[in-house]
Amino acid sequence: MIRLATIGTSGITERFADAVAGVDGIRIDVAYSRDAARARAFADRLGIAGATTDLAALLRSGEIDAVYVGSPNGAHAAQVRDAIDAGIHVFVEKPATPTAGEFADLVGAARDRGVVVFEGMRNVYDPGMAQVAALLPRIGRVRLVSFGQSQYSARYDLVLAGETPNIFDPALAGGALFDLGVYPLSAVVHLFGTPASVAGSTVTVATGADGAGAALLTYPEFVAQVSFSKIGFSHRPNEIQGELGTIEIDEITRPREIALSLRDGTRTAEHVDGAENNMVYEVARFADLIRGDDPTPDQERSLAVLRAVEAIHRKDA
Numbered sequence: 001m002i003r004l005a006t007i008g009t010s011g012i013t014e015r016f017a018d019a020v021a022g023v024d025g026i027r028i029d030v031a032y033s034r035d036a037a038r039a040r041a042f043a044d045r046l047g048i049a050g051a052t053t054d055l056a057a058l059l060r061s062g063e064i065d066a067v068y069v070g071s072p073n074g075a076h077a078a079q080v081r082d083a084i085d086a087g088i089h090v091f092v093e094k095p096a097t098p099t100a101g102e103f104a105d106l107v108g109a110a111r112d113r114g115v116v117v118f119e120g121m122r123n124v125y126d127p128g129m130a131q132v133a134a135l136l137p138r139i140g141r142v143r144l145v146s147f148g149q150s151q152y153s154a155r156y157d158l159v160l161a162g163e164t165p166n167i168f169d170p171a172l173a174g175g176a177l178f179d180l181g182v183y184p185l186s187a188v189v190h191l192f193g194t195p196a197s198v199a200g201s202t203v204t205v206a207t208g209a210d211g212a213g214a215a216l217l218t219y220p221e222f223v224a225q226v227s228f229s230k231i232g233f234s235h236r237p238n239e240i241q242g243e244l245g246t247i248e249i250d251e252i253t254r255p256r257e258i259a260l261s262l263r264d265g266t267r268t269a270e271h272v273d274g275a276e277n278n279m280v281y282e283v284a285r286f287a288d289l290i291r292g293d294d295p296t297p298d299q300e301r302s303l304a305v306l307r308a309v310e311a312i313h314r315k316d317a
């Protein structure tokens with residue numbers, strides 16, 4: 001049994017706990033919070049036995065094998081490093097770290113310590129994404145990709161009211177690119193590999209974080225366009241255009257409705273039966289990695305995406 005502890009007490013950690021309950025061989029034993037009452041309340045609400053505010057002691061207690069890092073992006077690196085140094089496996093929420101260099105250092109440290117560091121990127125482990133990959137040969141040579149994730153954030157209302165919520169705080173690596181842009185970027189890199197070059201631009205909101213943006217990933221035979229926003233919304237489908245046909249995907253974070261249109265006029269649409277909470281698939285992958293699967297491809301994808309994120313931010317500087 002893999003014994004987990006959680007870091008963070010927001011909704012995403014609850015959702016993670018719900019996913020863990022659906023995977024065999026892994027369970028949450030301890031909830032950590034910076035606040036004792038919050039730790040206890042969170043643990044009680046989710047039926048977790050232990051609660052603590054002492055992360056350093058927890059990591060060295062011998063009571064856990066792995067930790068889930070669900071803190072704001074800017075807090076990830078230090079917590080992940082502490083866990084690795086203590087010989088604990090790590091599932092860190094997307095984006096793992098603000099820069100590729102930081103994640104590369106953590107990957108090296110984890111390898112030296114004999115533990116797994118894994119970035120949770122739920123869409124690439126979803127069976128819907130596997131179905132998209134299976135359809136690719138049907139559309140011939142890929143020429144144009146257009147993926148996006150635009151979701152209006154209620155926390156933008158706080159920005160408009162003059163506040164700086166974590167998710168729009170540049171000091172905590174907030175912003176739309178880190179929060180949502182990484183989903184379409186990860187899907188592109190997962191399906192097609194590392195791009196030859198990346199260019200992009202973003203729109204800055206009052207806190208100094210980006211609220212929306214777009215990027216172009218260039219490959220030898222095609223280009224992929226990626227868009228993201230937390231200050232607007234979109235119901236536009238995602239598309240992969242090939243010389244023989246086009247694949248349409250409803251949601252890049254959770255592909256469920258997938259349509260294939262061929263140049264000969266035929267169109268087929270399918271519904272993918274998948275879990276409503278698709279974190280279950282990334283939790284299952286994490287458990288497999290702890291049991292001995294090679295984490296290198298997962299880590300390489302994360303690194304390529306973080307390098308793309310950096311290229312987009314650099315363009316803005």
Ligand SMILES: NC(=O)c1ccc[n+]([C@@H]2O[C@H](COP(=O)([O-])OP(=O)(O)OC[C@H]3O[C@@H](n4cnc5c(N)ncnc54)[C@H](OP(=O)(O)O)[C@@H]3O)[C@@H](O)[C@H]2O)c1
Pocket residue numbers: 007008009010011012032033034035038039069070071072073075093094095120122166167172178179
């Ligand atoms: N996979 C997904 O679908 C998904 C969805 C949403 C978010 N996420 C990811 O989950 C992570 C958390 O996002 P969120 O919006 O839930 O963040 P958040 O609400 O700002 O913070 C999450 C938790 O971290 C702790 N925390 C807050 N501020 C902190 C700080 N300055 N330093 C250290 N800890 C702090 C808090 O727990 P305590 O106060 O109890 O310690 C809080 O409950 C991010 O990496 C985000 O990208 C993933």
